[in-house]
Amino acid sequence: MASINLQRLRGVAMEDNDFMIELVDLFPDDMPEQLDWLRKAVERADTDSTAKAAHRMKGATGNVGADRLSQICGELEQSSRVAEAAPSQEVLAEIELEWARVRVGRAT
Amino acid sequence: MPLLESHGENRPILEETEGPHVLSALVADEEPSVRAVVKHALEALGHTVRVVHDGREAFQLILKERFDLVVTDWEMPGIDGLDLCRRIREVRLPGYTYVIILSVRRGKTNLMRGLSVGADDFMAKPFDPEELRVRLHTAERILKLESQLSRANDELRRLNDGLLKKSRIDPLMEINNRLTFEEQFSQFHEICVEREVAYGIVMCDVDHFKRLNDHFGH
Numbered sequence: 001m002a003s004i005n006l007q008r009l010r011g012v013a014m015e016d017n018d019f020m021i022e023l024v025d026l027f028p029d030d031m032p033e034q035l036d037w038l039r040k041a042v043e044r045a046d047t048d049s050t051a052k053a054a055h056r057m058k059g060a061t062g063n064v065g066a067d068r069l070s071q072i073c074g075e076l077e078q079s080s081r082v083a084e085a086a087p088s089q090e091v092l093a094e095i096e097l098e099w100a101r102v103r104v105g106r107a108t
Numbered sequence: 109m110p111l112l113e114s115h116g117e118n119r120p121i122l123e124e125t126e127g128p129h130v131l132s133a134l135v136a137d138e139e140p141s142v143r144a145v146v147k148h149a150l151e152a153l154g155h156t157v158r159v160v161h162d163g164r165e166a167f168q169l170i171l172k173e174r175f176d177l178v179v180t181d182w183e184m185p186g187i188d189g190l191d192l193c194r195r196i197r198e199v200r201l202p203g204y205t206y207v208i209i210l211s212v213r214r215g216k217t218n219l220m221r222g223l224s225v226g227a228d229d230f231m232a233k234p235f236d237p238e239e240l241r242v243r244l245h246t247a248e249r250i251l252k253l254e255s256q257l258s259r260a261n262d263e264l265r266r267l268n269d270g271l272l273k274k275s276r277i278d279p280l281m282e283i284n285n286r287l288t289f290e291e292q293f294s295q296f297h298e299i300c301v302e303r304e305v306a307y308g309i310v311m312c313d314v315d316h317f318k319r320l321n322d323h324f325g326h
Contacts (some may be wrong), residue, residue: 012145014237019148026141055183058213060139062234070234074212 003101008065023064030077034060035099042092051080057095069098109144129248131155133177136166136192138184138212142235146179146210153244163187167195175205176251177244179231182211182222190225197226204254206247210235 003026013020034057041049054077062070076091133155135146143159150157160166162184169176178196182189189209196205203247209222212233222230228250229243278285284292300307314320 008234012237014149014152016148016152019144023141023144029140030172035304052183055212056138059181059233060141062212063139063141063145065234 003098003105005065005067008067012063012065020091021079031057031060031099035096038095039092042089047080051077054080066098066102069095069102072098110135125257129252131176131244131248131251133157133179134161134166134175135159136161136170136184136189138162138181142181142210142233145235145237146240149235149240150179152237153241154263159262163189163192166192169195169200171199174202176203177247178205178207179210179240180207182209182213182218190222190227192229193222193225203258204251206244206251208240208247304322 007022011022013023034053038053039107040103041053054073058070058073058077061073072091072095076095079088079091131150133150135143135150135157136159137143137146138161142308143161147157147159157171158169158175160169163180164186166178166180167187169175180192181190184192185319187195189211193207193209196207206229207227208229209227210231210233211218211222214232219230229246231239231243276285276288276291277283296307
């Protein structure tokens with residue numbers, strides 16, 4: 001799966017190329033902040049905050065076609081809401097890896 | 109005489125409004141990219157758009173400015189989308205505000221929670237501009253009906269006030285009639301009873317009034 005679903009991006013930007021570029025530029029602005037928030041929640045083993053952070057990231061990433069990243073965030077949200085156990089560091093690593101892919105994809 | 113015809117020309121009370129309808133819209137979402145895409149889609153449809161970050165900001169603006177349409181996220185810090193919706197329905201705003209909740213939440217339970225606090229529609233994220241375009245047909249239909257109804261209501265109120273006034277005046281003499289006397293007198297009587305004061309009545313009558321009429325005309 002490509003890190004950014006171009007079809008989705010084109011659709012949401014209504015084929016407006018200038019707006020597409022604007023959107024891609026806009027998207028990562030507060031991602032580092034959100035990732036940081038998520039990382040801290042996972043480290044504190046705070047399932048509630050983890051679910052909230054993952055929920056927000058799911059929406060933000062899904063909106064611009066970062067489908068895979070959005071999907072992982074969604075899974076983390078779900079597992080944090082049901083399981084009492086601390087969220088897994090592995091999922092966090094996966095999210096960070098996928099975010100790096102999205103950033104690289106953006107640059108190419 | 110039927111009420112509606114007294115208005116003069118046979119203009120229907122429910123009038124059609126012509127042309128495409130430009131909506132004033134407000135978008136509330138924490139996410140900059142979501143605000144951007146919803147604004148972009150609404151503007152492409154010719155509507156005017158304001159954006160805010162959360163429910164509190166949205167509600168403050170709604171109290172100051174008139175919006176036909178509010179597109180709001182569910183999860184927001186402070187006042188969330190449901191709370192915003194509830195508040196919009198509680199305050200008396202001039203005209204109807206059509207509210208669409210745009211959320212990553214799905215499923216029947218969430219849909220019902222949204223609708224039960226007064227949302228008109230529910231859209232799932234990721235946001236789809238085409239879906240919004242189609243859903244706005246319903247919004248425009250409802251907003252149009254609402255504005256026609258409220259204009260019709262104003263018109264009826266105006267007519268009713270006129271009739272109320274007319275029914276208390278004698279058309280021939282153009283002075284207060286018996287109904288006005290009964291209303292004013294019963295009020296006066298109650299006040300006197302309450303304050304335990306006496307009052308007197310002077311009654312004048314004109315004998316053979318018919319002769320006056322016959323002589324002077326009506």
